[in-house]
Amino acid sequence: MSRDVLEKLLYDLSTSRQNREAFAADAEKYLGRYRLSAEEKALVRDYDVRALADLGVNTMLTWGFWLQAGRRNPDYIRAMQGRETTGPRGTTPTGGAPS
Amino acid sequence: MSRIVGGFVVPHDPVMYAAPKAASEAEAAAVYGAYAAIARRIGELQATTAIVIGCDHYILFGTDCLPQYVIATGEVDGPIDQLPGLKRGPIENHSDLARHIAEQGFAEGFDWTVGRSMQVDHSIAIPHQLLIAPNAGVKTVPVMLACGVDPYIHKRRAFDLGRQIGRAVESHPGDERVVVIGSGGISHWVGTAEMGRINPDFDRMVLDCVARGDAEALIALDDATILEQGGNGAMEIRTFICAMGAVGGSHARVIDYLPVPGWITGLGFAELAAA
Numbered sequence: 001m002s003r004d005v006l007e008k009l010l011y012d013l014s015t016s017r018q019n020r021e022a023f024a025a026d027a028e029k030y031l032g033r034y035r036l037s038a039e040e041k042a043l044v045r046d047y048d049v050r051a052l053a054d055l056g057v058n059t060m061l062t063w064g065f066w067l068q069a070g071r072r073n074p075d076y077i078r079a080m081q082g083r084e085t086t087g088p089r090g091t092t093p094t095g096g097a098p099s
Numbered sequence: 100m101s102r103i104v105g106g107f108v109v110p111h112d113p114v115m116y117a118a119p120k121a122a123s124e125a126e127a128a129a130v131y132g133a134y135a136a137i138a139r140r141i142g143e144l145q146a147t148t149a150i151v152i153g154c155d156h157y158i159l160f161g162t163d164c165l166p167q168y169v170i171a172t173g174e175v176d177g178p179i180d181q182l183p184g185l186k187r188g189p190i191e192n193h194s195d196l197a198r199h200i201a202e203q204g205f206a207e208g209f210d211w212t213v214g215r216s217m218q219v220d221h222s223i224a225i226p227h228q229l230l231i232a233p234n235a236g237v238k239t240v241p242v243m244l245a246c247g248v249d250p251y252i253h254k255r256r257a258f259d260l261g262r263q264i265g266r267a268v269e270s271h272p273g274d275e276r277v278v279v280i281g282s283g284g285i286s287h288w289v290g291t292a293e294m295g296r297i298n299p300d301f302d303r304m305v306l307d308c309v310a311r312g313d314a315e316a317l318i319a320l321d322d323a324t325i326l327e328q329g330g331n332g333a334m335e336i337r338t339f340i341c342a343m344g345a346v347g348g349s350h351a352r353v354i355d356y357l358p359v360p361g362w363i364t365g366l367g368f369a370e371l372a373a374a
Contacts, residue, residue: 008162
């Protein structure tokens with residue numbers, strides 16, 4: 001089940017700096033370790049947390065995946081609500097604090 | 100024989116540490132005041148051991164193995180998730196009592212997963228730092244229920260597990276004075292589109308059930324209702340149910356309730372009367 005593989009991928013990223021560095025260096029190569037469709041890989045590569053959650057991925061993982069990439073919490077909320085974000089590493093002022 | 104002398108339900112909100120300034124000074128003072136009041140009560144009860152019922156947040160256990168309930172029977176260290184101001188280090192376990200709980204459970208049909216040398220996350224580390232560490236010499240027995248990652252432990256099973264813990268304490272051939280702490284938030288939406296929402300009506304309903312010792316009413320809540328009214332974080336009320344089962348008293352005293360938007364959680368504190 002893809003949900004399970006996606007959760008494994010996000011768990012692996014959340015618990016290993018080495019994995020995060022490998023993903024950041026070459027996302028396509030890193031994603032090749034997992035049996036995922038091209039569409040599913042794109043969701044991860046594009047940080048489409050809303051779509052990942054819609055596939056049933058645990059939102060503790062999607063939230064951590066977003067924050068560990070240095071992205072802002074208010075942008076995460078916007079993404080989950082299907083609204084526009086301010087960019088890959090948004091510039092909103094509240095940082096990691098909850099909105 | 101050892102015995103349970105009291106119990107508590109408390110939150111374990113990591114945002115307190117990740118974003119301390121997101122709450123007002125008054126909110127923070129009230130929250131830390133509630134923890135301090137419970138720490139004092141643990142001292143007044145002359146507790147020697149605290150069994151802390153926490154959970155995993157997809158930090159301790161990965162997709163390889165998702166246990167329904169775990170007890171640490173040996174070395175304990177944590178928290179694994181590093182938060183500013185939350186000290187990381189060894190946590191002194193009461194291994195003998197923990198092993199006794201597990202062994203008694205095996206005999207009764209409770210197939211505990213045991214951790215011989217394990218890390219815990221903030222659900223154990225926060226109550227340990229704020230409630231147990233201030234009482235020098237009190238040992239900790241960490242228990243983790245499946246509350247954050249599905250398949251969630253059934254609420255009836257959480258209650259029955261608590262009852263088993265209670266029986267095991269009573270049959271422990273020691274002289275321990277034990278408190279049981281259910282560690283969980285009430286309404287909070289973790290990582291969902293509704294993150295930041297709090298539902299005080301739901302939270303007060305939960306605390307009312309705790310206050311009148313009505314675990315059955317909490318067990319009867321279906322998960323769809325909990326998710327809709329309290330969010331995915333409110334699945335942690337299983338820790339309350341388990342603690343209520345262990346302590347076995349007929350009522351509780353609500354110490355405080357604070358909906359803290361900045362910390363994205365409804366925070367409830369209560370003392371469970373011992374049976």
